[in-house]
Structures are given as C-alpha cells and as structure tokens.
Amino acid sequence: MKIGMIGLGKMGANMSRRLMNDGHEVVGFDLDEKAVQELESDGADGATALDVLVGQLDPPRVCWMMVPAGEAVDATINEVLPHLNAGDILVDGGNSNYKDTLRRADRAKEAGMHYVDVGTSGGVWGLKEGYSMMVGGPDEAINHLRPAFETLAPGPDKGWGHMGAVGSGHFVKMVHNGIEYGVMQAYAEGFDILQAKEEFDLDLKDVAETWRFGSVIRSWLLDLTARALDDDPDLPDIAPWVDDSGEGRWTVKEAIDLDVPAPVITDALISRLDSRAENSYTHKLLAAMRNQFGGHDVKASDE
Structure with a gap:
C-alpha cells in the first residue's frame, strides 16, 4: 500500500524504511528538507508540502502523522484536512493524549474521514525489531491499514492489536x-x-x-x-x-x-x-x- 508519512524524525523515518523494506510505497514530508532528502535516497517519494503529499496518494488516502504531541498535531490536521476527501484516513502515531484524540476524531468524522490512533512503542530499535502498536479506530479503517500494521509489527500476528474505538490506542499507550x-x-x-x-x-x-x-x-x-x-x-x-x-x-x-x-x-x-x-x-x-x-x-x- 501507499502511505504518506508526515514527520520524519527518529520514529517516522525508520517506520517509513521498515514499510519500504517490505514493499510498501511511502511519500515523506518533514519541515526539515534534509530529512526528506535522506528518505528519498532510501527509495521514498518526497513532498515539499502537505498538499503535494496528498496529491501523490491514491484513494482512500492514508496520511500517517508522526509529529510531537500537542499543537503540532492540530497544526498538521489544520493544514492537511482541506486537501483530503471523504473516506480518507488520518493516522496519529504519536504520543497524543487520548482526550485530544477524541476531539480530533470528531472533527475528522464531520468531514467524512476516518481517524485512527496508534500508540507506538519501539523507539530507535523499531526499524530492526519491529514496533508494538496499540490501535484505536473504526473497523473499516483498521482493516485497510492491516498490511501496514503487519509490516511494522515484530510479526504479522504479534506486537500489534486493535484495542477498540478511536482513542483506545492512545489510552492503552x-x-x-x-x-x-x-x-x-x-x-x-x-x-x-x-x-x-x-x-x-x-x-x-x-x-x-x-x-x-x-x-x-x-x-x-x-x-x-x-x-x-x-x-x-x-x-x-x-x-x-x-x-x-x-x-x-x-x-x-x-x-x-x-x-x-x-x-x-x-x-x-x-x-x-x-x-x-x-x-x-x-x-x-x-x-x-x-x-x-x-x-x-x-x-x-x-x-
């Protein structure tokens, strides 16, 4: 599958590489142009802006945010949401407060989009060992994202799970x-x-x-x-x-x-x-x- 990865820090960049190593396509964006260039050198497509990133994705578009919890998540949503369509999927893989996640999910739902929260553990070792992922969100979106979860986890059937409704992933994390x-x-x-x-x-x-x-x-x-x-x-x-x-x-x-x-x-x-x-x-x-x-x-x- 093809995923737009927003935020190419220690976690986002290595998650992108693990996805690409298993045959997935990644379009990467970061405020740091050097981080984008480094991921491009590993085989990703780079984007100079979030609207450009969305334009390179296929419906239903998957925008996976790996940005610091708090204002950065809201700022990213504010910028990317106008370029998405009904049925597209927004994923927050950072350490957001689950109460913020519930608020953001309501906003995405009003626009006809799915919101998925992924509490992610694995740190700098995740590229090699895989990530533990605690996932919250609607079944339809989780099933679409399953190939990515199976790649990012230590194994297809271990290290990740659908915890329940949106917000539950970040709560468990x-x-x-x-x-x-x-x-x-x-x-x-x-x-x-x-x-x-x-x-x-x-x-x-x-x-x-x-x-x-x-x-x-x-x-x-x-x-x-x-x-x-x-x-x-x-x-x-x-x-x-x-x-x-x-x-x-x-x-x-x-x-x-x-x-x-x-x-x-x-x-x-x-x-x-x-x-x-x-x-x-x-x-x-x-x-x-x-x-x-x-x-x-x-x-x-x-x-």
Whole structure:
C-alpha cells in the first residue's frame, strides 16, 4: 500500500524504511528538507508540502502523522484536512493524549474521514525489531491499514492489536508508558543499592548480564540497561536529570479520576521531577535507559 508519512524524525523515518523494506510505497514530508532528502535516497517519494503529499496518494488516502504531541498535531490536521476527501484516513502515531484524540476524531468524522490512533512503542530499535502498536479506530479503517500494521509489527500476528474505538490506542499507550516509568524506576533503584555496597565491589554490568538469562526479572529493558552499563557503569558523562514526555503524568491523573491507586507509577513520576533538583546514580541510570530504548537526549554532566 501507499502511505504518506508526515514527520520524519527518529520514529517516522525508520517506520517509513521498515514499510519500504517490505514493499510498501511511502511519500515523506518533514519541515526539515534534509530529512526528506535522506528518505528519498532510501527509495521514498518526497513532498515539499502537505498538499503535494496528498496529491501523490491514491484513494482512500492514508496520511500517517508522526509529529510531537500537542499543537503540532492540530497544526498538521489544520493544514492537511482541506486537501483530503471523504473516506480518507488520518493516522496519529504519536504520543497524543487520548482526550485530544477524541476531539480530533470528531472533527475528522464531520468531514467524512476516518481517524485512527496508534500508540507506538519501539523507539530507535523499531526499524530492526519491529514496533508494538496499540490501535484505536473504526473497523473499516483498521482493516485497510492491516498490511501496514503487519509490516511494522515484530510479526504479522504479534506486537500489534486493535484495542477498540478511536482513542483506545492512545489510552492503552498512555498506561503502557506509566508502567514503563515504574519498571525503570525499580531497576535504577536496585542498581543504586548494588553500587552503594562498596565492600563487595560489585560489577554492575556483570550483575545485569547474569539477570538477563533465566531470571524472573529479565526483560528487554534489562538488556538495554546492561548495554548502558557496558561503557562505564559510573555513567560519568550523564547528568542525573530525567525528563518526562507527559504520558506518566496523564496516567497518574487518569488513575486519580478513576479512583484507582497507582502508587508505584506515581512515585516513579515524582522521582523524575525530583531528579531535577538532586544528584543521584538512580537518576543517571534512568536517563541512560531512556537514551538506550528511545534515543532520548541526555544532559551532559557538566550542563
């Protein structure tokens, strides 16, 4: 199938390449012309503007947005919507708040178009390993997009699922990221305890490698932790500043609204906020883990 990919950052560009590697056609657009040119060199068609991108697609047109959550999504919709027709499909694959997704879906429906939300996990490793995708939207649109989902996922029948009505994909991804906060926090605190036991002079990389196989706490996140510890377990070049991109906050707020206790996720969020005012190994390792799985920037220790 042919897809218009809007936003060619770390996720959008690699998703485009994974699609093309499996025979799909991609028309790419980004505000950064260099990103478009790089994707063109890999076999995509480039577009200089969103109306040009739409003009290169076949009905029902699929415009897949991989832009930062918030105003950028609304700005993109405002620009592309006038060029689409009834039956076309708008996909938001970013980390949008599900409440914003519901609002945007109503607008698309009024214009006779389908709106699909795809909570996407996989980070910088998705090109090779595939992406986990939590999909929300109408059956008709999901069935049309199925070939793309089967290509982008780790396998045609695994790693992606139709969660339910529009908004459900981003809701599930929000909770996924909240869980991620808690798991990362537990790993980072555990390794902080290990490091503090100076009398044993523990090799943290060796500990991580031991836990990776057979242990009940083995995981891909632990694999990435071992990778982060490989160069220098003291993480001298990383400042203990851990950013948050919003989903953890939304998860905590939703838990409060639903009267669901979520102390681990909440504490992990508070720890990230606290990291900006103190110096600890726990927060250094949290920052390193975010860099490993998502390519998220870290602050240098001298910043």
